[in-house]
Amino acid sequence: MAQVTLFGFWPSPFVYRVIWALKLKGVDYEYVEEDMLYNKSDRLLKYNPVHKKVPVLVHAGKPIAESAVILEYIEETWPQNPLLPKDPHGRALARFWTKFGEDKIPALFGFFMTEGEQQVTATKEGQEQLRILEEQGLGDKKFFGGDEIGMADLEFGWLAWWLEVLSEVAGVKVIEAESFPRLYAWIQRFKEFPTIKETLPDRSAMLTYFKGRRATFLALAAS
Amino acid sequence: MEEVKVIGFWASPYVYRVTWALNLKGVEYEYQEEDVFNKSDLLLQYNPVHKKVPVFVHGGKRIAESTVILEYIEETWPQNPLLPTDPHARAMARFWTKFGDDKKPDFFGFFKSAGEEQIKAAKEAQECLKILEEHGLEDKKFFDGDKIGMTDLSLGWLAFWLEAMEGAAGVQVLDVNSFPRLHAWIRNLKEVPVIKENHPDQTRLLAYFKWLREMYTKPATT
Numbered sequence: 307m308a309q310v311t312l313f314g315f316w317p318s319p320f321v322y323r324v325i326w327a328l329k330l331k332g333v334d335y336e337y338v339e340e341d342m343l344y345n346k347s348d349r350l351l352k353y354n355p356v357h358k359k360v361p362v363l364v365h366a367g368k369p370i371a372e373s374a375v376i377l378e379y380i381e382e383t384w385p386q387n388p389l390l391p392k393d394p395h396g397r398a399l400a401r402f403w404t405k406f407g408e409d410k411i412p413a414l415f416g417f418f419m420t421e422g423e424q425q426v427t428a429t430k431e432g433q434e435q436l437r438i439l440e441e442q443g444l445g446d447k448k449f450f451g452g453d454e455i456g457m458a459d460l461e462f463g464w465l466a467w468w469l470e471v472l473s474e475v476a477g478v479k480v481i482e483a484e485s486f487p488r489l490y491a492w493i494q495r496f497k498e499f500p501t502i503k504e505t506l507p508d509r510s511a512m513l514t515y516f517k518g519r520r521a522t523f524l525a526l527a528a529s
Numbered sequence: 530m531e532e533v534k535v536i537g538f539w540a541s542p543y544v545y546r547v548t549w550a551l552n553l554k555g556v557e558y559e560y561q562e563e564d565v566f567n568k569s570d571l572l573l574q575y576n577p578v579h580k581k582v583p584v585f586v587h588g589g590k591r592i593a594e595s596t597v598i599l600e601y602i603e604e605t606w607p608q609n610p611l612l613p614t615d616p617h618a619r620a621m622a623r624f625w626t627k628f629g630d631d632k633k634p635d636f637f638g639f640f641k642s643a644g645e646e647q648i649k650a651a652k653e654a655q656e657c658l659k660i661l662e663e664h665g666l667e668d669k670k671f672f673d674g675d676k677i678g679m680t681d682l683s684l685g686w687l688a689f690w691l692e693a694m695e696g697a698a699g700v701q702v703l704d705v706n707s708f709p710r711l712h713a714w715i716r717n718l719k720e721v722p723v724i725k726e727n728h729p730d731q732t733r734l735l736a737y738f739k740w741l742r743e744m745y746t747k748p749a750t751t
Binding site: 356365368372376397399405406442 | 577578590596598601616619623627
């Protein structure tokens with residue numbers, strides 16, 4: 307089988323989407339940790355000259371960047387344990403919500419990059435998007451993908467583990483059981499799912515890392 | 530045969546992606562014009578999340594977001610494929626489509642600004658165009674190879690819309706000396722019969738962008 311290599315960075319939820327997809331499909335891969343803050347490798351810059359970011363998946367020597375693009379590639383190349391439903395409209399809905407997750411990143415992360423009055427506004431904006439996600443995206447389903455984890459669940463996986471850490475660091479509560487009952491229930495199901503549960507970054511390491519990131523963002527905003 | 534319908538707006542390049550795809554595959558459809566400055570109840574019902582066009586309706590089921598619609602069209606009507614067969618080439622097509630969409634603020638900043646800000650915004654647009662030309666298009670006839678594909682449709686706004694926006698904003702970003710390959714690609718794209726026969730009227734588009742620009746650059750009144 308051709309070599310599969312994933313270039314990643316341990317705190318990145320974008321990288322974890324790809325790791326989860328490969329693990330759910332039982333695909334063996336080599337993982338290469340990149341120092342994204344201070345010392346990107348020559349190989350990364352060669353494989354992703356346009357964005358210079360992780361994740362990058364290299365399969366049989368050919369690189370692919372952008373987690374959403376990588377997920378589609380993984381789905382087409384290793385069709386076992388599909389991440390997209392068979393029916394075309396169901397696939398369109400999965401892609402629609404995946405794209406919603408991509409496009410709403412600034413709104414959803416705003417609370418983490420701000421403080422004071424700005425943070426109050428940013429948190430509300432993020433919660434408006436989460437309300438749409440809960441009511442129209444998830445609805446009463448077990449997972450975004452239906453009965454099984456799908457592409458949209460991987461897209462929003464950061465809500466299940468990263469959000470709690472970011473909320474603690476930023477000092478705001480974004481999702482609570484009372485305010486977002488269905489998303490909250492989905493979070494519990496997602497992070498208890500065996501493959502996912504075994505594949506999450508260390509929480510205390512994340513706390514330290516994201517405390518540092520928030521300090522950097524706020525300092526930059528103030529300068 | 531099941532009903533196929535596109536809800537669109539005459540000036541939207543996102544809508545044209547979809548109608549071009551349907552025309553290239555020979556799929557018949559009904560087109561319904563929407564006034565995006567006075568949105569109908571139907572649009573709000575069909576696309577409650579974003580309230581935008583295009584919306585695609587097939588057999589009663591609705592899909593929004595042009596790139597999602599393109600993937601649906603490709604899967605439902607596989608004739609005259611818009612994506613290559615090779616998986617890595619498909620990934621590249623999706624990568625460049627995403628690049629074009631994610632860089633939208635950088636591409637269009639020059640249109641919404643004036644003076645010093647516009648000069649800076651025009652430079653940012655040109656940096657993105659340079660990446661597109663050197664890494665995306667390279668020496669190919671079309672972005673996805675020898676024939677027109679999904680990426681070409683997604684970047685089709687460069688062929689008709691950009692010129693009108695440059696005209697309205699009084700600044701040229703895509704000049705032929707700096708971007709010879711993109712210019713050659715635009716010529717090739719405009720020669721594809723489906724594209725040649727289906728694009729907005731340039732005069733009308735220029736007037737529309739002049740009007741839009743006035744709205745964006747009007748000084749704020751307190």
